[in-house]
Amino acid sequence: MNPLTSFQQETRQLLHQRLPSILRANMALMGLLAVSDIVFPTAPPALALPWRLAAITVCALLLVLHRLDRGQQWGWLIGGGSSLCTGAVILGLMLHTNTVASSAYVALIATITIFTAIAPLTGTQALISGFALVCGYLGAIVSLDFLPAAELLELAGNLFFLICFVFIAAIQCWADHGAREREFRLRLAESEAARELDRQAGRLEEEVRRRTGEQRLSEQRYRLLYEAITDDLVLVDSDGTVLQANDRYLAHFCGGPCRAGASFYDAVFVADRARVATELLGVLFRGEPVSGLCLSLRTGDGRPLAVEVSGALLERDGSRAAQLLIRDITLRLECEARLLASLDRQRTTESAAILALAKLSEYRDLTPGRHLERIREYCRLLAEQLALRTEFAALLTPAAIQDFQQAALLHDIGKVGIRDAILFKTGPLSGLEEEVLRNHTLTGGDVLKALEAEARAGSFLGLAKNIAYFHHERWDGTGYPYGLRGEAIPLEARILHLADAYEGLTVAAAAQAPLRHDQAVARIRGSAGLCFDPAVVEAFLACEAAFDRVRRSRAETA
Incomplete structure (x- = not known):
């Protein structure tokens, strides 16, 4: 005022x-x-x-x-x-x-x-x-x-x-x-x-509280409040001898009061003792903390117990000891196992639905059967080879490659919407028919885009959409439907484009004679920088022998 x-x-x-x-x-x-x-x-x-x-x-x-x-x-x-x-x-x-x-x-x-x-x-x-x-x-x-x-x-x-x-x-x-x-x-x-004095006094009190808290926190490093902690706590020396333990540790691993000279190794299975010595006690007594080390310890009645061990080194009055916090993770592991099983069931169901959807496009294609299996393997080989390069390692993680394999199956889903008279025509296509055929990229991309909007976050459908839209784009910008050039084309579409081209060159379609593997390799090498991404071509040349094995192992049986 x-x-x-x-x-x-x-x-x-x-x-x-x-x-x-x-x-x-x-x-x-x-x-x-x-x-x-x-x-x-x-x-x-x-x-x-x-x-x-x-x-x-x-x-x-x-x-x-x-x-x-x-x-x-x-x-x-x-x-x-x-x-x-x-x-x-x-x-x-x-x-x-x-x-x-x-x-x-x-x-x-x-x-x-x-x-x-x-x-x-x-x-x-x-x-x-x-x-x-x-x-x-x-x-x-x-x-x-x-x-x-x-x-x-x-x-x-x-x-x-x-x-x-x-x-x-x-x-x-x-x-x-x-x-x-x-x-x-x-x-x-x-x-x-007076108000300023109050403020200064408040700041002084806050500083005193902060300093007191810091002092208390420092003292807590040397104060073992075992009984107030719900996890198992044990203090051991460099040889593993138990110096002090809380009641929960004694109940779990000693079956009662701790006897003189008891060792932490008594609760460790023989096969794990070397690991405990190097990865736990060895690390702690070098002055480095340990967090989240998973072990299986033996309880007092001989049962194995899955635990997570964290620890820190305590030093006081010239003596050193390792404080170990042991947490029972049995329930967590059971929950994780159930979640993984549920995820596996979901992925299995998802894969079956994808395969069924992809088969629709395969039935609408002149390429013989097992086409999708070969395409999926070709894409995996290329993606794994590219993942070895620094510029692609962050994009092509194992999980991303798995999603990419699923997405590759849907690259020609848009062909379901093309009339048989155009799709199975043996003669040359008119300009209008060619345009209709090319529109399968837009049809498939739009369908997958709509599905993506309804799907969970992180779904593979985003990859599938990009592949459907852009797998006929060429590195030099002469492809369709948008004429994208170079790295403007999504990486997944560039990979699928080469895999699909190899498939088309090496598998007979109608009256068209297939090329030998070496002929197909030469054709693709010659198209680097024109039709295909040079980096993808390099990856293909590095694993072309694996391509030939996939082609032979999944050759047509009928």
């Missing part, structure tokens, strides 16, 4: 607190003047009393209004109204009696004193309120019908002293206001300093 706004709000609150005193003082002044009218009459009491009572009544009403002012918004109006009302009664009686009485002058000074001394006024506010009464006093004098010369002299003296009193009151108010404002700003500064 703005400090000036806060100071003004505090001033309003102070005025609100002092208003009852101002109102009661004005009421008391009117009461004293009423008594003075009786004891020292300057005006007929019967005339002056109603005026005094009216002023008292107005002040009483303003006191009620003050109590209703919950928002403290009417303070200046109530205080100023009370003083103006009191002054108006005093000046009104002067006009009514047509006399300049010293009691009126004294009453005006009292009115000014009450308001300026009690209300938290600024110097300007005090001048305005004081001169308002001075002007009223002067106006009342001017309005009198007749002024004797003696009274004019008294009037001049009264007016001079009244003005002087107003200035004195204004100076006092200015000084009080300045003092209050300075005190307020000092309190603000003290409050801000």
Whole structure:
């Protein structure tokens, strides 16, 4: 909040607190003047009393209004109204009696004193309120019908002293206001300093907590809270001798209290002891941590128990020991086995569905049977060969190659939508028929794209879609359907293109005579950089003997 706004709000609150005193003082002044009218009459009491009572009544009403002012918004109006009302009664009686009485002058000074001394006024506010009464006093004098010369002299003296009193009151108010404002700003500064101290203290406490936490964490390396940990814990030396163990370890592997000189190797099967010595204790005592080492330990009753061992080296007072945390993973292994079995069933079902779908396109092809089996093996050989190269290793992981083999089966699925009259035509195709035949890439790609949208994340259908769309694109950009060039063609489509070309060259289709393996190799070598990706051709040449074996082993039997 703005400090000036806060100071003004505090001033309003102070005025609100002092208003009852101002109102009661004005009421008391009117009461004293009423008594003075009786004891020292300057005006007929019967005339002056109603005026005094009216002023008292107005002040009483303003006191009620003050109590209703919950928002403290009417303070200046109530205080100023009370003083103006009191002054108006005093000046009104002067006009009514047509006399300049010293009691009126004294009453005006009292009115000014009450308001300026009690209300938290600024110097300007005090001048305005004081001169308002001075002007009223002067106006009342001017309005009198007749002024004797003696009274004019008294009037001049009264007016001079009244003005002087107003200035004195204004100076006092200015000084009080300045003092209050300075005190307020000092309190603000003290409050801000206190808040800053609180913040610094908070930061200091946080730093102390952090340092304490670090110290506690450091101490925990040397504090073995075995019984609070749900896993098995054991502390061993470099020879495997058990130095300390928690109850869970003792229950699992010792069958009760640990005997003197017991060894961790007692819980290790003989065949695994060399591995424990090198991969566990040997590593730990070199100062390196061990995490997630899977072993099969022997329980106290001789049963094998699958566990995961993690450990760290503890050093204290010159002695060294390895702390081992042993976790039973039997349930996890069972869950993993069930998940793997479920995944295998899913893959088997998926493969059967893919093969059935792919057979639809195979029945719509002139290429003899077992075509898809050969294509799948050719793609695997090429992908595995390319995976040996650094630039393709990240793309052609074993899982990716497995998905690629599945996807390759669907490369010609779009042929299902081509009419027999075009697909099985033995003569040359017209331009329109050629266009229809080429559109099998778009048809197949669109079908697989729709399936991909419904499939689970990581599905092979993304690969199958790319293969269906782009397996007739050529490296030099003269292929179809989009005329893609070079690496703009997806890698899986470039691989399938070569595998499909080798298949077409070496397998008889209708009246077309197949080429020998060496002839097909020469044809493909000559098309590197034109029809085929040079890198894929290099991979093919590296495994062309395996291609020939696949071709022979999966040759047509009918």
